[in-house]
Structure formats: structure tokens, C-alpha cells
Amino acid sequence: MLSDVNTLQWLYGSMFKSRYYEECMEKAYLEGKQPVFNMANGPVPGEMHLSNGQEPCAVGVCAHLNADDAVFATHRPHHIAIAKGVNLKAMTAEIFGKKSGLSGGRGGHMHLFDPTVNFACSGIIAEGMGPAAGVALARKLRNEPGIAVAFIGEGAANQGAFHETMNLAAVWKLPFVCIIEDNAWGISVSKTDATSVPRNDVRAASYGIPGEYIEGNDPLAIYDAAERAIKRARSGQGPSLIEIETYRLAGHFMGDTEAYRPEGEKDELFSKDPIPKFRKHLLESGTLDETGLKKIEEAMYKEVDDAFEFARSAAEPEPIEALEKVFA
Amino acid sequence: MSTVKRKLTIAKAISESISLEMEADENVFVMGEDIAKLGGVFGTTTGLLDKFGPERVRDTPISETAFIGAAVGAAAVGMRPIVELMFVDFFGVCMDAIYNLAAKNCYFSGGNQPIPMVLMTSVGGGYGDAGQHSQCLYGTFAHLPGMKVVIPSNAYDAKGLMHTAVVDNNPVIFMLHKNLQGMGWLGTEKKSIVDVPKEIYGVPFGKAAIVRKGKDITLVGLGVTVHMALDAANKLEKEGVDAEVIDLRSLVPLDRETIFNSVSKTGRLLVIDDDYISYGVTGEIISSVAEQDSSVFKTSPQRIAYPDIPIPFTRPMEQFALPNKDKIFNTAKEMMEGK
Numbered sequence: 001m002l003s004d005v006n007t008l009q010w011l012y013g014s015m016f017k018s019r020y021y022e023e024c025m026e027k028a029y030l031e032g033k034q035p036v037f038n039m040a041n042g043p044v045p046g047e048m049h050l051s052n053g054q055e056p057c058a059v060g061v062c063a064h065l066n067a068d069d070a071v072f073a074t075h076r077p078h079h080i081a082i083a084k085g086v087n088l089k090a091m092t093a094e095i096f097g098k099k100s101g102l103s104g105g106r107g108g109h110m111h112l113f114d115p116t117v118n119f120a121c122s123g124i125i126a127e128g129m130g131p132a133a134g135v136a137l138a139r140k141l142r143n144e145p146g147i148a149v150a151f152i153g154e155g156a157a158n159q160g161a162f163h164e165t166m167n168l169a170a171v172w173k174l175p176f177v178c179i180i181e182d183n184a185w186g187i188s189v190s191k192t193d194a195t196s197v198p199r200n201d202v203r204a205a206s207y208g209i210p211g212e213y214i215e216g217n218d219p220l221a222i223y224d225a226a227e228r229a230i231k232r233a234r235s236g237q238g239p240s241l242i243e244i245e246t247y248r249l250a251g252h253f254m255g256d257t258e259a260y261r262p263e264g265e266k267d268e269l270f271s272k273d274p275i276p277k278f279r280k281h282l283l284e285s286g287t288l289d290e291t292g293l294k295k296i297e298e299a300m301y302k303e304v305d306d307a308f309e310f311a312r313s314a315a316e317p318e319p320i321e322a323l324e325k326v327f328a
Numbered sequence: 329m330s331t332v333k334r335k336l337t338i339a340k341a342i343s344e345s346i347s348l349e350m351e352a353d354e355n356v357f358v359m360g361e362d363i364a365k366l367g368g369v370f371g372t373t374t375g376l377l378d379k380f381g382p383e384r385v386r387d388t389p390i391s392e393t394a395f396i397g398a399a400v401g402a403a404a405v406g407m408r409p410i411v412e413l414m415f416v417d418f419f420g421v422c423m424d425a426i427y428n429l430a431a432k433n434c435y436f437s438g439g440n441q442p443i444p445m446v447l448m449t450s451v452g453g454g455y456g457d458a459g460q461h462s463q464c465l466y467g468t469f470a471h472l473p474g475m476k477v478v479i480p481s482n483a484y485d486a487k488g489l490m491h492t493a494v495v496d497n498n499p500v501i502f503m504l505h506k507n508l509q510g511m512g513w514l515g516t517e518k519k520s521i522v523d524v525p526k527e528i529y530g531v532p533f534g535k536a537a538i539v540r541k542g543k544d545i546t547l548v549g550l551g552v553t554v555h556m557a558l559d560a561a562n563k564l565e566k567e568g569v570d571a572e573v574i575d576l577r578s579l580v581p582l583d584r585e586t587i588f589n590s591v592s593k594t595g596r597l598l599v600i601d602d603d604y605i606s607y608g609v610t611g612e613i614i615s616s617v618a619e620q621d622s623s624v625f626k627t628s629p630q631r632i633a634y635p636d637i638p639i640p641f642t643r644p645m646e647q648f649a650l651p652n653k654d655k656i657f658n659t660a661k662e663m664m665e666g667k
Contacts, residue, residue: 070401070405072401101438102437102438102440103435103436103437103438103439103440104438106435106436106438107435107436107437107438111432111436113433113436113437113438113440113441115404115437115440115441118405120404120433120437120441122428122429124424124428124429127397127424127425127428127429129394129397130393130394130395130396130397130398130400130401130425130429131397131398131400131401131404131429132401133394133397133398133401134397134398134399134400134401134402134403134404134407134409135401135402135404135405136401137398137401137402137407138401138402138405138406138407139405141357141383141384141402141407142355142407148401160393160421161393161394161397161424161425164389164391164392164393164394165391165393165394165397165398167389167391167394168388168389168391168394168395168398171389172386324439325434325435325438325439326434326435326473326474327434327474327476327497327498328434328439328442328443328444328497328498
């Protein structure tokens with residue numbers, strides 16, 4: 001079990017930052033969209049997929065990664081981007097569509113690219129798999145350090161891109177890890193209605209690689225499993241597959257009424273919210289006291305507030321800039 | 329450049345070009361189905377495995393989404409993958425990796441993450457392979473933003489365009505016509521087999537070639553239709569018609585200027601394409617001249633392209649649908665006669 005205080009602080013701080021980020025994003029997103037919800041309105045238009053509840057997956061894995069290691073995230077990318085160390089101001093400005101955003105406002109919330117920390121995401125289900133394997137192949141061909149991690153949702157494990165890439169990564173023994181965030185719902189279709197096996201880790205057997213399923217949305221258990229997989233990747237033994245039980249505390253996207261959820265499911269999930277749970281663990285294990293925790297939380301509030309302030313006050317791009325950057 | 333020249337097929341010119349690029353830059357590598365031990369179904373990677381080994385010349389599983397996606401990821405971190413996917417008809421299974429990832433990542437990263445990759449494929453029919461192995465789809469790829477699209481008509485251009493493609497920092501769709509490539513199992517248009525220097529050289533994108541100078545009518549083609557146009561031009565000459573023939577060489581970027589200047593001179597434009605007629609290359613060429621100055625036309629511009637049907641198997645039907653030199657000759661004559 002992890003005992004390093006700095007790492008434990010980082011895990012908590014990063015989860016806390018991510019949650020507070022999404023709370024701020026939710027408020028900003030709803031500006032201009034009331035009383036009648038219209039996705040096109042407000043300072044942040046378009047779809048918005050919040051990551052509340054899924055923070056343990058991001059921190060437990062990214063705690064082991066360096067800037068050389070590449071991460072490909074999904075349409076629900078904020079927690080992973082934050083844990084990977086994406087420039088928070090530029091990311092927020094991007095989501096607000098500003099000139100100083102990561103891509104000058106061309107990508108938005110589902111298309112965040114920060115090459116300085118090798119982070120990218122895509123709005124297409126499972127389509128980060130191939131590019132992640134490609135980075136892993138590049139590292140191998142150049143004999144460079146660095147591995148690649150693809151995050152996908154449990155629904156994406158039924159996509160061709162998932163199966164094709166797992167096989168490719170296994171047959172080429174690539175330094176690659178696939179993390180499946182199992183939040184039990186592909187928008188409104190439950191995992192039990194969509195997936196032929198209760199747990200996707202068993203599918204690892206069909207690629208001849210290790211698979212693990214992590215229960216309980218527990219950052220420490222995820223940290224341990226990710227460590228095993230990432231060590232294996234770094235030492236040239238090939239890819240691994242980890243599926244993590246996690247909770248989607250928000251809707252699929254903002255505006256989702258979630259009528260498909262069984263009654264009481266959300267209440268039960270909120271009672272298992274991983275952030276207060278981990279906070280309690282840190283207090284009870286004597287890792288941090290109330291003052292220490294508050295100090296971390298204050299620092300995170302400030303970092304996120306600064307990022308939102310930066311994004312709100314940033315300049316809009318000129319419309320004509322739309323015509324630039326199609327080609328390098 | 330040395331004066332040593334040999335006549336090569338397009339396939340040989342391509343494999344030589346890739347070999348030289350791999351020698352020049354260790355970030356260049358090749359992957360695809362049957363490209364290593366077999367040397368490519370069309371012979372475009374022959375000899376590379378022996379020369380560079382299985383790390384840099386990789387046979388892939390039949391998993392186009394995975395390996396084209398992997399090319400995007402490798403390119404994003406500085407490799408220069410050349411990927412082959414045998415037939416353009418197969419791109420349906422992996423289109424997302426092409427038009428949502430390869431073509432958009434540069435834009436969505438604000439230019440911070442260019443994707444320098446070459447996607448090489450074979451196009452065209454006329455040999456009875458039916459509608460899932462005979463399409464061109466030039467217009468489809470040229471229509472979707474973010475990709476350069478290249479179609480050589482001869483071995484000299486093929487080698488030089490491949491150099492330009494490999495050193496370009498963007499995704500390049502490199503389309504090789506099966507009737508031109510020079511495979512052992514299919515006839516080859518002789519005019520595509522030309523002198524090719526041994527060294528590396530570039531042929532720029534976006535510069536059409538005037539392959540035959542003329543003053544009466546402009547025939548615009550690409551890939552195999554350039555040769556059909558040349559054959560028609562020779563026949564027209566006997567009738568006293570002096571046709572200018574333009575080889576587009578690349579669709580993205582498109583050399584609108586050369587086309588316009590030619591039509592300004594001849595006043596007549598006939599575009600020939602073996603891709604589908606509607607919403608395609610022929611309409612784009614004609615409209616690009618018309619919107620610049622429609623007064624250059626002495627007669628209505630015309631086009632000969634594939635009808636809007638899936639490509640049929642049987643010879644009479646397939647040959648009926650394809651462009652050919654007689655169709656070009658007849659249409660050009662009618663245009664000259666003001667019909």
C-alpha cells in the first residue's frame with residue numbers, strides 16, 4: 001500500500017482540483033443557458049461532459065507518468081488532462097474558445113492537445129487507441145523512454161478500434177496500457193445491456209496479456225494496479241489492460257436528465273463519492289491533518305480560480321483565424 | 329543531378345523513392361498489409377524489408393483502424409510513417425482515423441501537433457474487379473479538409489511527389505492508379521514508364537504539368553485519364569485540332585492558375601476523371617474557371633467522368649462506364665464544332 005506522503009498529497013490534491021474545476025465549469029457552462037437550456041448559448045457553447053466521480057482513474061494512473069509518457073483521453077477529458085499536467089490556463093481558455101487556448105479556440109472541450117506533456121483527446125469513441133499505440137511504437141522504434149496510455153470508457157470496449165489496437169499492441173509488444181473507465185453507462189445504455197461479459201478485463205486473455213479489474217473507485221488500488229501495468233510496459237514486456245469501476249456523478253453531458261438511471265442509483269453513488277472518502281482516509285491514517293488538507297485545498301481553489309479568471313478575461317480570436325492551421 | 333536515367337514503372341519508382349527517404353531520415357518507416365515479405369501487393373515496397381529490416385518495414389495485422397491510427401500517433405511525436413492500405417475502397421473500415429484524426433489533429437492543436445504521414449493506396453478499375461476494388465474516390469479525399477491529395481501519372485512524377493510527400497509536415501493521401509503502376513498481374517499504360525533519375529528529387533505539390541501544349545482546347549486529367557487525354561489529343565491532331573493536356577498531379581493543393589491560364593488561351597475546357605461525376609473533381613475544376621471569369625469560355629465546358637453507379641463487374645458494363653480516348657475525342661470534336 002502506498003505510503004509516500006508526497007504522492008498521497010498529490011493524489012488528493014489532483015482529485016480535489018479536478019472536482020472543483022468541474023464545479024466551476026458547470027457554473028460557467030450554465031451561464032446564458034437559463035431559463036431555457038440551449039447548448040449553443042453562453043460563454044461555453046457545445047456539449048459538456050463533466051468528469052465528476054471519475055477522478056480516481058486519472059490520478060491513480062497519471063501519478064506514474066512523466067511528460068514523455070503520452071496519454072490519450074476521451075470526450076470526457078478534464079480529470080485526465082488535469083492529472084497529466086496539461087496547462088490549466090490554456091486548457092480553460094480553449095474551453096472558453098479564446099485565442100490563448102491550447103489551439104486558439106479551434107478544438108474546444110473534446111479536442112484538447114498539449115504536446116508539451118503529450119496529452120491529446122478525441123470526441124470519437126475508442127479512437128485514442130490507435131494513436132496511443134502509435135506513440136508507443138515510436139518510442140520503441142527510437143529506443144526512447146516513454147510509454148503510452150489510452151483511456152477509454154467501458155462502452156468503447158465494444159468498438160473495433162479497441163480490439164484491433166489491443167491485438168496490435170500485444171503482437172508488437174508495445175509499451176502501452178489501456179485503461180477502461182467503467183462508469184456503467186454508455187450515455188443511456190447500461191454496460192449489462194451492451195457488453196457480453198460483466199468485466200472487460202477478461203478480454204485481455206484474448207490478446208494474451210494481463211488484465212485486471214479494480215473495484216471500488218479507489219485511488220490507491222488504481223495506483224497499485226497502474227504501477228504493475230506501467231512497470232511491465234516500461235520494461236519491454238508489452239501492454240496491459242485495466243478496467244476500473246468508477247462513478248459518473250454527472251450526466252453524460254450537461255442537459256442530460258438521466259431518466260434512464262434506476263431510482264436511487266445517483267444517491268448511492270454520491271454516498272460513495274471518492275473524494276470525501278479519500279479525505280477521510282488521509283485523516284484517519286494520520287497522513288494529513290485538517291490543516292494540511294485545507295492548505296492543499298486552498299492551493300487548488302486558487303489554481304482553478306486563476307485559470308477561469310485567465311480564460312474569462314482572455315481575448316476572442318479573430319473570426320478569420322478559422323482559416324489558419326489546417327495545414328502545418 | 330546525374331544524367332543516369334532508367335525507365336521505371338511507377339511501382340519501382342515508388343519503392344526506390346521510399347528506400348532513399350528511409351536512408352535519409354531514420355524517422356521514416358513503412359507499415360501496412362503485405363508490405364514487408366511480399367513487398368506490397370502492387371510492388372511499391374519491394375526490397376525494403378531486406379534493406380531496412382522488420383522494425384522499419386512492418387507487416388501489420390488486417391486492422392486498418394489500429395495501424396492507421398498508430399501512424400497518426402507516431403507522426404504526432406516526430407516519426408514519418410508511410411502507410412499502405414492496398415485499395416482505396418478499403419478506407420471505409422478506418423475512415424475515422426483518416427478524416428477525424430490525421431486530417432484534423434493539426435487544426436485542433438492550433439498547429440502545435442502536425443501529422444506528417446503518407447497514406448499510400450491504389451485506385452481505379454477497368455479490369456473486372458467490381459465495385460469494392462475499383463473506385464478512385466479522389467473527390468472524397470480532396471473534399472475533406474486537412475489532407476493533401478496526390479495522383480501521379482508517370483514514374484518520374486511518382487518518385488518526386490513521394491519525396492515531397494515524405495518531407496511534408498501534413499497527411500498526404502498518395503493515390504496510385506492500378507493501370508499505371510506496373511504490376512506483373514495487370515497491364516500497364518506504357519506512357520507511365522519513363523526515365524527516372526537515381527537520386528532524390530522533389531516534384532512540388534500544387535503545380536500541374538502541361539504535358540502537351542495546344543491552342544484549341546484544354547483537356548484536364550489526372551492519373552490514368554491524362555494518358556487517355558494524350559491519346560485523344562493525338563487523334564484530334566489528325567483532325568486539325570490542337571489540344572492542350574494538363575496533368576493535375578495533385579488535387580490538394582490544386583493548381584487553379586495553370587488551368588485558368590490554359591482555358592483563357594483555348595476557350596474550351598474538357599475535364600476527364602474516372603471518379604464519380606457528381607459533386608466531384610470535374611465540377612470543381614469547371615467551377616473554379618467559371619467563377620474566376622466565365623467569359624473565357626467559347627463554348628460550354630464539358631466533363632467525362634464515371635456515372636453515379638457502383639462499379640459493375642461485367643466487361644461490357646464496366647467499359648461502357650469508364651472514360652476512354654474515344655469519348656474524349658468525340659466530346660472534344662463536338663466542342664470544336666460548337667455543338
